[in-house]
Amino acid sequence: MKRRTLLAGSLAVAAAARPLGAMAAPERSDVIVIGAGVSGLYAAMLLAEAGASVLVLEATQRPGGRVYTADHFDGRPELGASQIGPMYARVRDVARQLGVELAPGANINAPYSFIIDGRLISAQEWADSDLNQTVGDEREALPHTLSGMYVERRSPFRSLTDWLSPEARQYDISLYQWLKQQGASDAAIQLIDDGLVDPGVHGVSVLTQLQEATRSALEVQAATAQLGEDMDVFERFARTSSRIVGGSSRYTEAMAERLGDRVRFGKAVAAVDADGSGCEVTCADGSRYRSDYVVSAVPFSVLRNIRLRPLLSGAQGEAVAVMPYGRQSQVFMRVKKPYWEDDGFDASMWSTGPITLIRQQIDPDGSRTQLVALGIGRKGTVLDRLPPKERGQFVLDHLAEIRPSTKGKLEVTGVFSWEEEAFVHGCRHSYRPGQVGKYAEAMIKPHGRIHFAGEHTRRLDVGMEAAMESGERVAFEILERVMA
Numbered sequence: 001m002k003r004r005t006l007l008a009g010s011l012a013v014a015a016a017a018r019p020l021g022a023m024a025a026p027e028r029s030d031v032i033v034i035g036a037g038v039s040g041l042y043a044a045m046l047l048a049e050a051g052a053s054v055l056v057l058e059a060t061q062r063p064g065g066r067v068y069t070a071d072h073f074d075g076r077p078e079l080g081a082s083q084i085g086p087m088y089a090r091v092r093d094v095a096r097q098l099g100v101e102l103a104p105g106a107n108i109n110a111p112y113s114f115i116i117d118g119r120l121i122s123a124q125e126w127a128d129s130d131l132n133q134t135v136g137d138e139r140e141a142l143p144h145t146l147s148g149m150y151v152e153r154r155s156p157f158r159s160l161t162d163w164l165s166p167e168a169r170q171y172d173i174s175l176y177q178w179l180k181q182q183g184a185s186d187a188a189i190q191l192i193d194d195g196l197v198d199p200g201v202h203g204v205s206v207l208t209q210l211q212e213a214t215r216s217a218l219e220v221q222a223a224t225a226q227l228g229e230d231m232d233v234f235e236r237f238a239r240t241s242s243r244i245v246g247g248s249s250r251y252t253e254a255m256a257e258r259l260g261d262r263v264r265f266g267k268a269v270a271a272v273d274a275d276g277s278g279c280e281v282t283c284a285d286g287s288r289y290r291s292d293y294v295v296s297a298v299p300f301s302v303l304r305n306i307r308l309r310p311l312l313s314g315a316q317g318e319a320v321a322v323m324p325y326g327r328q329s330q331v332f333m334r335v336k337k338p339y340w341e342d343d344g345f346d347a348s349m350w351s352t353g354p355i356t357l358i359r360q361q362i363d364p365d366g367s368r369t370q371l372v373a374l375g376i377g378r379k380g381t382v383l384d385r386l387p388p389k390e391r392g393q394f395v396l397d398h399l400a401e402i403r404p405s406t407k408g409k410l411e412v413t414g415v416f417s418w419e420e421e422a423f424v425h426g427c428r429h430s431y432r433p434g435q436v437g438k439y440a441e442a443m444i445k446p447h448g449r450i451h452f453a454g455e456h457t458r459r460l461d462v463g464m465e466a467a468m469e470s471g472e473r474v475a476f477e478i479l480e481r482v483m484a
């Protein structure tokens with residue numbers, strides 16, 4: 001409380017020192033935040049609490065960014081974040097402050113069967129199947145757990161910050177190289193490449209995966225202490241996570257509501273001009289705003305389309321220009337009849353075919369009426385080449401061919417692609433091999449009066465919690481400058 005009062009006082013002094021002429025139009029604030037995702041909203045809340053005048057400019061008509069409940073689809077599925085991990089201290093604290101209700105259990109899915117080379121097989125058949133070309137211990141691991149076997153269980157990191165140490169650079173290699181070093185078979189590597197890795201085993205640095213694995217090991221440890229080892233590890237995690245009652249969007253709506261008219265919608269920032277005296281932000285609709293500091297809380301995939309003056313340079317400029325973003329195309333379906341009862345295979349499917357996952361969600365009330373097909377990475381891009389109306393039919397036809405029991409029992413309720421979202425352009429950042437060493441430190445450094453937040457600037461946390469971690473970091477960066 002004391003620190004807050006002190007910071008508020010410092011901002012007031014800084015504001016009083018401003019020349020009178022600066023009070024004239026365009027609209028002026030201490031800090032402009034670009035983007036009303038979790039990171040931008042949290043940074044704005046902290047700055048406002050410390051006494052700063054803050055304005056959040058959001059390109060779309062809703063807060064949340066990658067927190068997006070599809071209230072307009074049957075079953076109101078989550079298009080983005082849904083799972084609040086057990087270690088999400090900031091997310092949980094803000095939920096409590098804002099009176100947003102959390103409930104236990106999130107992303108609980110029906111168990112998986114597998115589509116390998118166009119053939120449907122059960123988890124029980126996998127170890128001895130002729131489709132299983134893996135070797136040794138790998139044969140017992142289900143295809144979607146192979147990555148965990150080689151990355152999660154073999155992470156050399158003990159602490160969450162190890163990934164940024166100079167010694168960690170030896171792991172800034174491709175996931176492919178790491179798997180080879182660990183003795184993975186070509187068949188196992190192929191299956192891992194077919195899964196959730198984007199941009200593929202050659203295109204992604206294993207270093208951040210090893211750090212995230214260290215983090216999830218802690219969460220799994222806690223989940224295991226609670227639920228024992230019998231349950232599948234994904235289910236243990238799902239059951240010890242939480243969800244936001246009424247949908248994840250209720251969370252970011254409550255954050256925006258707390259900020260009131262300090263959040264402006266339909267304001268796509270097109271340019272930021274910063275010099276020694278302050279910043280001028282210009283939106284695509286021609287409106288202009290002035291501030292002492294700017295927080296960029298947009299992904300690099302869109303920041304690269306915003307004109308910054310002075311230009312970003314060196315590793316930072318390069319990171320913004322080239323950092324890869326994951327692709328994910330989604331087709332939502334309603335289950336009219338339980339197809340799994342007809343053929344006895346588990347309802348969810350992991351596939352080496354054109355769709356990465358077909359996931360059946362088990363709702364909190366136990367109902368099993370929602371299904372989502374996910375095309376991840378290049379499979380997502382291929383799915384997106386079809387016009388939206390044809391994507392659903394493609395998924396239905398594909399499933400009917402591989403798994404005839406689904407025929408006539410599924411109905412498409414909506415399609416969505418994160419790559420097609422103009423103001424996100426992808427679902428999450430990743431680093432290519434060698435890029436952690438090159439970019440991770442440089443890319444989050446303030447560029448004059450411009451500071452950088454967003455999940456891509458994460459240090460310790462993941463997902464929404466990483467976005468909030470970054471919002472907190474920039475808020476304190478700015479407050480420390482004001483106090484200096």
Ligand SMILES: Cc1cc2nc3c(=O)[nH]c(=O)nc-3n(C[C@H](O)[C@H](O)[C@H](O)COP(=O)(O)OP(=O)(O)OC[C@H]3O[C@@H](n4cnc5c(N)ncnc54)[C@H](O)[C@@H]3O)c2cc1C
Pocket residue numbers: 034035036037038039040057058059060063064065066067079080081082083084085267268269270297298299302306328418423424426427428453454455456462463464465466467
């Ligand atoms: C499919 C999917 C599933 C996920 N599941 C989980 C999960 O279960 N749990 C979890 O914790 N996390 C999950 N995440 C991750 C989580 O959603 C993100 O880490 C987090 O929401 C990112 O927040 P952000 O503020 O960094 O960015 P964003 O949410 O992308 O916010 C950026 C904002 O900036 C706006 N913007 C962009 N350009 C401009 C511009 N020029 N001018 C003004 N505004 C602009 C955008 O419209 C957007 O509102 C998931 C993400 C996806 C895509």
